Amino acid sequence: MKAPVVLKSGKNFYLVSEFSGELHTHKGIIRLEELKEKDFGDTIRTHLGVEFKILPFRASDFFRLFKKAPTPVMPKDIGMVIAHAGLQPDSLIFDAGTGSGVTAAYFAYFNKYGEVVTVEKRPEFAKVARENFRMAGLKNIHQIVGDAVSIADCFKKEFDLVFLDMKNDVEMVPKAHSMLRQAGFLAIYNPYIEQTRAVYEKMLDAGFKDVEAFEAIKVNLEFKRVGTRPFVNIFHTGYIVMGRKV
Ligand SMILES: C[S@@+](CC[C@H](N)C(=O)[O-])C[C@H]1O[C@@H](n2cnc3c(N)ncnc32)[C@H](O)[C@@H]1O
Secondary structure, eight states: OOSOEEEEETTEEEEEOOSSSEEEETTEEEEGGGGGGOOTTOEEEOTTOOEEEEEEOOGGGHHHHSOOSSOOOOHHHHHHHHHHTTOOTTOEEEEEOOTTSHHHHHHHHTOTTSEEEEEESOHHHHHHHHHHHHHTTOOSEEEEESOHHHHGGGOOSOEEEEEEOSTTHHHHHHHHHHHEEEEEEEEEEESSHHHHHHHHHHHHHTTOEEEEEEEOOOOEEEEETTEEEEEOSOSOOOEEEEEEOO
């Protein structure tokens, strides 16, 4: 078994990047050298005797265990974009801004034979994302540090999907139209309604078709002895506007 691995006890998860030193958890200290003799599915104990299950680091852990710089997009929203765009695994994707790299990582993971170009203007965030991509073993991501608005001019009509989660997204809309191949999709994520309306209108102006604005709300079910009811951890994350170049 090789690093990285995930240690799980109840609802607590830890990402371990090397099998040396100590991991201080809120349930006690784990000597990481002991992991060298273990396999996935085994358990390891803290000095207080609490067991942690050893699991592989998978895409389902990206959102939970990536180091966070700016707030990442949640899997429920990324999943909507991937399905709505009918993403094929050999696509060319433009992602701006990179932020913590969660969106770019999911795009790269589900785009095994393709490439992701991700652009971030703040070098310190790009560094966090780079480390996340390395931990996740993702090799099909190309990082650019700079302003996506000017970098967009360097690309031709070659992208299958452009995803924007950044400032100046309205300004990016016509540029995204030029960068997309025929039948390619633009998806824009925004936490606020005013900005969502602005990009929606700009997408219509720029010639995008089938433009839709929506929100994905995840409602969990709580099963109790007295009955079952819905509960929502986080009600609102962001609005997504999607349109197609046809
Ligand atoms: C909310 S974060 C993106 C989170 C990312 N989608 C994720 O899932 O981890 C927005 C990022 O856009 C970057 N940004 C804002 N304007 C930008 C621009 N014009 N060019 C490149 N990056 C930009 C910010 O620095 C920030 O890191």
